[in-house]
Amino acid sequence: MTTETARGAEPERVRAPNIRDVARVAGVSYQTVSRVLNDSPSIRPETLQRVRDAIDELGYRPNQAARALVTSRSRTIGVLAAQTVHYGPATSIQAIESAAREAGYRLSITNISSSEYASIKSGLDYLMSQSIEALIVIAPQVRVFEAISDLQIGVPFVTLEATGLSSDHSLWVDQVQGARMATRHLIELGHTEIMHISGPQDWIEAEARMQGFLRELGDADLRTRAPILGDWTASFGYYAGLELLRYRDFTAVFAGNDQMALGFMHACREMGLSVPGDISIVGFDDVPEAAHYAPPLTTVRQNFAEIGRRAVALLLGELRGETEMSHDPVQPELVIRQSTGRRP
Amino acid sequence: MTTETARGAEPERVRAPNIRDVARVAGVSYQTVSRVLNDSPSIRPETLQRVRDAIDELGYRPNQAARALVTSRSRTIGVLAAQTVHYGPATSIQAIESAAREAGYRLSITNISSSEYASIKSGLDYLMSQSIEALIVIAPQVRVFEAISDLQIGVPFVTLEATGLSSDHSLWVDQVQGARMATRHLIELGHTEIMHISGPQDWIEAEARMQGFLRELGDADLRTRAPILGDWTASFGYYAGLELLRYRDFTAVFAGNDQMALGFMHACREMGLSVPGDISIVGFDDVPEAAHYAPPLTTVRQNFAEIGRRAVALLLGELRGETEMSHDPVQPELVIRQSTGRRP
């Protein structure tokens, strides 16, 4: 028994097979295996098959870390997100994940809990430490832009759902337009006193919806009143409703999102008011449940998945050095259901 | 001017600084820098400071790929998820992300679109190719277990929201218990004819809730009837409601989740039935909006964030070689609101 190589063979750790193991089994050099892995054109069909068989036999998987090290390409797209439990962001992220994976990229997602600069910076910092190749921001908060320029991100990035503050890097559903559609719908129904419950002030999309609302009102020469600044939650809509409805100096409400609209309708019910009999309400987003609210909610539908897909396509294009692609905003769509009616 | 090193210095690519660059600036060896990065105890305070200054000056970031390569630790936890747009999974994932990041781990999330075996396998395959160190499954579908054993995952894993089919690896809110609580609540209100609208058959948690429902009914010697198999959506609840309410041979409904409950209430409204006057309804999950449905929904609250956190703690412990930790199920909580009342 020739145990002279015991040291080198026997006590070998159960190490994952590498490219050289595959090469040995296939009877070729490791470089040939590398070529197979990278779809090199000049490989004899027979050799190709042998290598493939060896790969299957050993259950070989390329080591991503080694690959990333030598190519200095992480194949990772970073996602800075806020409020991922909400329908919109969650839908976008899902689309992003799917598109990225299809293109051979992985995702590194991080949530920022607050809108504080420090929180954003730390999230961004974390992503940079993953050496991401591109960045998608779904935390459409104003301060994110500061942080991005402060940290010298140095990779292509886009922000989703934001408006054209930094239009080179923004990709968005036209929030202003959506808000105008919602407001116009109410105006066309005869409403003249319209309330707006907005999202948080530091959310760019909240700001955009507010702008759209105000502009449409201005165009119709209607009185504008200060919007209420909410926090996107149904509870806020509810308490705001209880408060506002004590005066009832309006007949319609445009809510910054569907959840707040739901809360507001709850308040109406509790105050004995009919929707849309006494008060008309429009939401924003068209979450899947909106069609089953009481009453089914008139709202503005956004295609969250579409902007997610576009974001990935845009960034991948940029990484390939392609000239810029279309940044056209995605058009939202007004979905008229039963929460809006003629002015009483 | 000594341009003799021009070749080596001048045309240098704008390469990211590495550990040797830091060492040079700090006037130490690269190994000392490595020690600083890994919090080695035996470093003179003065040296430590010099290295830290050099790191800041150069804006140095450790290369994760190189680190992963040499340590063969990816510091990545894989997450196989389904339906991430839903409140429950999304909440859990957020908690997981936060806990993982805190522990220095990153996440690799992948969504499976369908419950087909191939889809699960491909998702798992993708995760394995990222050389994940541990796996969390939030796609509580029966076939996932097959796939996990088929693919010989070889890393610690837990499944969330599933019930004890494979209890060594499961971590869950006690769905059976939650379902029993919901059902008992209805029984205590005098209902004897109770309908159950379940989630999809291949979802383990749907199965568990159904079991809880049936057992509680059995314990009370009440007639059991075949549950309706739904798909978790509000729309399904709505159409199922329209269908079932034509007969009205029941006075209470236990829905598999809040969305289906919402849809069902919509159907009741449309049929001119009062909730809870004519029909009582209980949901499951307690999504944030449930408190504002019409009427506010009685439901079973699950702590999604808690199980997410526990999953990470469990896996991290296992990676450190600690002996097993508690797998005790998280207890759900019945939240009584206004969608349930005494039998008419």
Added chain:
DNA sequence: CTCGCCGATGTGAACGTACACATCGCCACC
């Protein structure tokens, strides 16, 4: 005063892959 130990630091390897370049055989062309 010397020996041994320890704290602080440095040197050589290795991880698994892709890229640049070298090699080899073969065919077509003049």
Added chain:
DNA sequence: GGTGGCGATGTGTACGTTCACATCGGCGAG
């Protein structure tokens, strides 16, 4: 029939880090 070229494959090296081991000075114990 020599030569250039090309298709197919092999050899060296670098990527940035950590681990194992080597070195070196100082200090306490005998």
